[in-house]
Amino acid sequence: MVVTETPSGDTQLRPYVKDPVELNKDIVSMVAQQMADALIEHACRQPDGAIPGTTLLENTMFPCSRCGRITARLVFAPECASEADMVSLGDRLRSDVRYAPYPVWLIGAPDSEDDSVARHLTLQLAPARGEVYWEHPDQMNSRLVELDDKHHC
Structure with a gap:
């Protein structure tokens, strides 16, 4: 996983693979979906929408x-x-x-x-x-x- 900052100051998470993304689109998509699922699951456990500025x-x-x-x-x-x-x-x-x-x-x-x-x-x-x-x-x-x-x- 690669963690970077966006120009707007947000944190961006991206899956990392050694080979070019074009050769691993399924893996990258699957990992991205797993990351999103984990974040959604975490957010659902937080009271009152603990992640400001996000929509589930x-x-x-x-x-x-x-x-x-x-x-x-x-x-x-x-x-x-x-x-x-x-x-x-x-x-x-x-x-x-x-x-x-x-x-x-x-x-x-x-x-x-x-x-x-x-x-x-x-x-x-x-x-x-x-x-x-x-x-x-x-x-x-x-x-x-x-x-x-x-x-x-």
Whole structure:
């Protein structure tokens, strides 16, 4: 792990591997996710949001049903209720998903309280950034199943 200071004075943690990152994207992504999971777990144990200036986001990783490698990741941000909110948070997550070898989507607020018809603001962050659009969870679930079916183990 490499600990550095950002220009804004924050602390940045990055996984370290000897070989070029391009040759180890899966390992770097996995280690980065483990680091994020450990920080989230630690933050959840702290009373009253002990880490100032941070927002905890639910992340769900989807492993391949055959080989176990990650095929997709969803980041949930129900507080993002507008296209501008989604774009802003997507920009802040850019470095977190830069080397993701699988699709990553940011899932925002629903357009209805009725889950059977609600569509959520959605933004693909990786491997290529997309545009904000509305999508029903059933459509996303179908896409996740398709990614699993087509995954090359």
